[in-house]
Amino acid sequence: MKKTSNKQQTTIKVGFITISDRAARGEYEDIGGPAMQTWINNALLSPYEIATTIIExxxxxxxxxMIDFADNQNCNLILTTGGTGPTTRDVTPEATHAVCERIFDGFAEQMRAVSLRTVPTAILSRQTAGTRGKSLIINLPGKPEAIAVCLGAIFLAVPKCLELLDNSNIQIDLDFVEKNFG
Structure with a gap:
């Protein structure tokens, strides 16, 4: 039996942004976007809508x-994958900092701390998180395994953050999230 939180459900909108030159050009299959969507589908019990895109x-x-997803499409939660590494093309954190009003360093610190347990190069990952209006934006790495590790490391804080931003009350599968907690 799934253990859930006890608040009344709220429908939220989750935006999934894949950032990859090759995937955007159709030269590479997007694996990060579907990995984020699968993880969220397993974690959320509340109804939710989605918005997705693949960009360079x-x-x-x-x-x-990000501005469109937050301001126009009214996504409560925006997850990005890709563009968080050390190359000059990896500019997702810079974009996130440019559009967010507040940065929440704890998300990034926790994702890196958990990732470093198994991947020594995780120290090179520059994912970050912040808010724009009532939207929480979280940058994730590009590999499906790393996405799962990072979401598991931080997701218990997401419902509370959304509640504080816009009074959302989402239910999550606590068994799934706790099982996947780094």
Whole structure:
């Protein structure tokens, strides 16, 4: 039996943004976007809507897309995958910092701390998180395994953050999330 939180459900909107030059051009199958969606589908018990897109690693495009998802599409939670590494094309954190009013360092610290337990190069990952209006934006790595580790490390804080931002009351599968907690 699934253990759930006890608040009345709220329908939220989750935005999934894949940031990859090759996937955007159709040269590479997007595996990060579906990995995020599968994880969220397993974790959320409340009804939710989705918005998805695949875009190239261009800072202005990433910024415009995040702004659109937050301001126009009214996504409560925006998850990105890709563009968090050390190369010059990896500009997702810069775009996130440019569009967010507040940065929440704890999300990034926890994701890296948990990832470092199994991947020594996780120290190179630059994912971050912040808020724009009533939207929580979280950058995730590009590999499905790393996405699962990072979401497991931080997701228990997401419902409370959304509640504080816009009074959302989402139910999560606590058994799934706790089982996947780093």
């Amino acid at each position: 690693d261009e800072q202005t495009l990433i910024e415009r897309t």
